[in-house]
Amino acid sequence: MKRPSAWHLVLAPMALLFALPLLWLLVSSVMSNAEINRFPPALIPSHIDLGGYRYVLGNALFPRWFVNSMIVSAVAVTANLVLGTLGGYAFARIRFTGSKVVLGMMLATMVIPFQLTMIPTFLVMKQLGLIDTLGALIIPSLVTPLAVFLFRQFFVSLPRELEEAAWIDGCGRLRILISIVIPLARPALSTVAVLTFLATWNDLTWPLIAINSDTNYTLQLGLTTFQGQHHTQWAAVMVGNVITVLPVLLGFLLAQKAFIRSLASTGLKG
Numbered sequence: 001m002k003r004p005s006a007w008h009l010v011l012a013p014m015a016l017l018f019a020l021p022l023l024w025l026l027v028s029s030v031m032s033n034a035e036i037n038r039f040p041p042a043l044i045p046s047h048i049d050l051g052g053y054r055y056v057l058g059n060a061l062f063p064r065w066f067v068n069s070m071i072v073s074a075v076a077v078t079a080n081l082v083l084g085t086l087g088g089y090a091f092a093r094i095r096f097t098g099s100k101v102v103l104g105m106m107l108a109t110m111v112i113p114f115q116l117t118m119i120p121t122f123l124v125m126k127q128l129g130l131i132d133t134l135g136a137l138i139i140p141s142l143v144t145p146l147a148v149f150l151f152r153q154f155f156v157s158l159p160r161e162l163e164e165a166a167w168i169d170g171c172g173r174l175r176i177l178i179s180i181v182i183p184l185a186r187p188a189l190s191t192v193a194v195l196t197f198l199a200t201w202n203d204l205t206w207p208l209i210a211i212n213s214d215t216n217y218t219l220q221l222g223l224t225t226f227q228g229q230h231h232t233q234w235a236a237v238m239v240g241n242v243i244t245v246l247p248v249l250l251g252f253l254l255a256q257k258a259f260i261r262s263l264a265s266t267g268l269k270g
Contacts, residue, residue: 022245025238025241027043027045028235028238029238029239030048030052031238032045032051032235033051033234033235036234036235036238049235052236052238055233056243061214061215062222064215065218065219068216069201072141073197073200075138076138076141076199077193077196079138079143080141080142080192080196081193084143084192085151085185087143087152088147088148088149088152088153088154088155089181091103091148091152092151092152093155109145110145110149114205118205118209125139132211136210136211137200137206141199141200146195147192147196151185151188154185154187155185158181158184162181162184166179166180193251194251194252197247198248202220202244203218203220204220204224208224219240223237223240223241223244
């Protein structure tokens with residue numbers, strides 16, 4: 001076991017500071033609406049009130065919203081892993097005319113604000129007849145430039161000798177990718193999976209535009225129904241956010257080591 005260093009004296013208070021909002025969220029979820037609205041705010045609940053949990057879990061549509069979010073996130077993660085791997089490997093190993101130009105144009109789309117693309121995206125989804133369906137949430141997230149870029153950078157860092165040995169043994173490019181490259185790319189796979197899951201799971205803006213029926217709401221969109229113009233069920237909002245944050249925290253904790261290792265090894269190597 002490594003001995004604590006001087007950095008821990010700095011990092012420990014910072015970690016506690018960043019954890020305070022999560023602790024406050026958890027504590028507020030077992031408060032009543034009256035305690036949450038009280039001023040000055042109560043830091044510790046006078047008693048455990050599970051009314052917010054009963055309200056949220058008793059909502060007939062809440063399980064449907066959770067399943068919808070899981071479907072959208074799972075499909076987006078899977079598609080980004082498959083398509084991002086293929087695209088990243090192509091840019092890293094296959095030399096074709098204009099490859100650097102195409103890569104540069106693809107990366108340039110990352111700086112375009114979503115507000116500029118949401119209307120064209122909406123019109124495309126409308127022409128496809130996908131508005132107010134989960135398909136409208138899935139298709140725009142099937143592959144992202146960030147996923148392709150991260151895979152490309154990781155594959156560039158791998159020694160070519162591993163692939164050249166497989167070439168000599170008669171393996172094709174796809175076989176090399178599946179049998180040799182992908183098993184070595186677990187850090188990059190974990191990183192892309194976590195980032196894609198975070199982006200799709202927490203997205204509110206696009207579902208708010210593309211979805212109309214409450215049965216097709218995602219979890220983030222469904223939570224907005226607990227907030228009204230004149231009255232807000234703050235206890236329910238806090239509980240809903242606790243349930244929303246749990247899969248994100250669990251996913252990050254499971255992939256933490258691979259995530260950090262990938263960021264350390266995936267530089268800006270050309």
